[in-house]
Every structure is written in structure tokens, then in C-alpha cells.
Amino acid sequence: MMDALSVVSQLRDLASEPQNREAIVQDQGCLPGLVLFLDHKNPDVLFATLQTLRYLAELTPNISTMKNELGMMVSLENLMEREDISVDVTALAKEVFGILSAPPRPAPRSPERKKKSQFFLNSSNKKAKSVTLHIQGLDSTDQRSLCEEALLKVRGVISFTFQMASKRCTVRIRSDLPTESLASAIAATKVLSAQQVVRNEAGEEVFLPLNSSGVEVQQNAALPDYLPEEESPQAEADRAISRTAAKEDASGGWLNAAAGFLSKTFYW
Structure with missing residues (x-):
């Protein structure tokens, strides 16, 4: 529903x-x-x-x-x-x-x-890309809030959407922002870690490890104008955009x- x-x-x-x-x-x-x-x-x-x-x-x-x-x-x-x-x-x-x-x-x-x-905000980011992350530890709304706070601090993050059932988050970012910056910001929560979801040559989804250590993360001085709205628990099912x-x-x-x-x- x-x-x-x-x-x-x-x-x-x-x-x-x-x-x-x-x-x-x-x-x-x-x-x-x-x-x-x-x-x-x-x-x-x-x-x-x-x-x-x-x-x-x-x-x-x-x-x-x-x-x-x-x-x-x-x-x-x-x-x-x-x-x-x-x-x-x-x-x-x-x-x-x-x-x-x-x-x-x-x-x-x-x-x-x-x-x-x-x-x-998004209209000024013509050169943007979407990254799908599998987030280990994303088991509750409290942990999702931690992840939201971490992503909002990263300069270059435009928007994001969670799929709690599959522990995934689709993040829209500037094309010049390294994906490792997202992993580093998420790892800083101490309870969550991220891997990138990609497709191999056979079309199968695989997890790509991300180096989160030693990556400098540029932070927003203030929260961006556009923040992702709360989704209903029912909406976080397979119908959500996952890739x-x-x-x-x-x-x-x-x-x-x-x-x-x-x-x-x-x-x-």
C-alpha cells in the first residue's frame, strides 16, 4: 500500500x-x-x-x-x-x-x-549520479535516522531514498563526489557500514566494497534546502526504487x- x-x-x-x-x-x-x-x-x-x-x-x-x-x-x-x-x-x-x-x-x-x-536544489545539479548502497545495520527507524544525519552532512548529496526491507539506500549525488565519501560518513556512525550495489557483466547484483578509511568528507555548513520526507513503513517495500x-x-x-x-x- x-x-x-x-x-x-x-x-x-x-x-x-x-x-x-x-x-x-x-x-x-x-x-x-x-x-x-x-x-x-x-x-x-x-x-x-x-x-x-x-x-x-x-x-x-x-x-x-x-x-x-x-x-x-x-x-x-x-x-x-x-x-x-x-x-x-x-x-x-x-x-x-x-x-x-x-x-x-x-x-x-x-x-x-x-x-x-x-x-x-536538484535543478542546479545537472551532472548528478545515483548510487545504491547496501547498509549493514540498517534494521530500525533509529538507525535510519543515524544514516540520514550522516548523509545530510556530506556536501554533494542531493537526495536519498531508503528501502528498509532490503537495507538499501539510493543516494543522488554530484558526479564529482567520490562514492567512498558516503561510505566514510556512514561508517562514522560506528554502528553502520555501506557497500555499493552494482551489476556485473551477467546482470547480477553484487556488493562492491568501499574504502571508508582515510577519506576526507566535506561537510555542509548548514542543512540543505531540500530534505527527504519521511516515508510510510508500507512504502518501504519492493515497489520503492532500488536501482x-x-x-x-x-x-x-x-x-x-x-x-x-x-x-x-x-x-x-
Whole structure:
């Protein structure tokens, strides 16, 4: 079973990969579901939904489809005018509304299109990569909190998603950040250790040892603007993204599960 926050959080992670953006917008269930999420009571769901829409709007051909989606512009305007939600949400709503309502530009790489929101951390990290870690000792929510604190301190970590059932964590990082830095930060907890999950030539998953000793870890001076939301325990099952390949095929797998959830929840 999925809940709204886990669905939109995973959909946002999928949308952060440029190759998935067209498939998400073309899917019959995802875009209408995101519009409905713009009216959700949970502010975390609202912010994650807006982040997802901001990613999707990075692909210029998506803009017209998104703008014409029933209820999209009205819902964004409502968020912009609300006074009972955070300024982060209203500011991002204004940015998305501005992008969708702007006249089409013949040159998609104009300077204005390169301007990024301070609330949209991932958009400034075009050269990013995803790493899947198997974390020994990841057996409870307390240990997950330790791991979260360790990863948040590493400069270059963009986002992460846990799959508690398989003791894994998918981490999106800057391409210039050594994977060993993640292992070193996790090892510093004294109770957790990490190995990288990769696929060999036969397509089988194997664990790659990571040298965590003697690796200098650059730390954030403060917490980043975007923090991963709490996931429901039920969402931490096999439906969660467990490897990069899942993002390379957005038309199947997890995206279909998310669309199915949206359809069952909102359509009869």
C-alpha cells in the first residue's frame, strides 16, 4: 500500500532524471494525480508536488501539456494566494505558474531558462549520479535516522531514498563526489557500514566494497534546502526504487505502480 507522500516523493525522484520527464507527462494517470495533490492538506505533499512539476517543466515540450491539464493553472493560482502555508510553497508555486504561463521561447537555452529557484536544489545539479548502497545495520527507524544525519552532512548529496526491507539506500549525488565519501560518513556512525550495489557483466547484483578509511568528507555548513520526507513503513517495500535502472525505464515498473495508485485513489 502507498500513501500520497511516498508516491509523490518517488515520482519527484523519477522526474529528477531528464530521461523520465516526457514519459511522466504523457502517462494518463500521473499528471492529473499531481494536479489533485496541489489541493492536498499536507504541506510536505504540496512542496514535493511542486518540485515534481518544476522538474517536468524543465523539458520544454512538456510545458504546453502541463499548462492545458485540467485544473493545473487554477490550483497553482490558489496556492499562490494562500496565506496559511509556508513561503517556500507559495514561492515555488509562483515559479511553476510563471514557467507554464510564459509565452513559448524559440531558444530553450536562453539565459532566463537557466535561472533556478533557491528552493529547487536538484535543478542546479545537472551532472548528478545515483548510487545504491547496501547498509549493514540498517534494521530500525533509529538507525535510519543515524544514516540520514550522516548523509545530510556530506556536501554533494542531493537526495536519498531508503528501502528498509532490503537495507538499501539510493543516494543522488554530484558526479564529482567520490562514492567512498558516503561510505566514510556512514561508517562514522560506528554502528553502520555501506557497500555499493552494482551489476556485473551477467546482470547480477553484487556488493562492491568501499574504502571508508582515510577519506576526507566535506561537510555542509548548514542543512540543505531540500530534505527527504519521511516515508510510510508500507512504502518501504519492493515497489520503492532500488536501482538506477528503474529510472531508465519510466514507462514501466514503479511509474505504473504510482499511476495505478493515483487512478484507484481519485477515479472511480
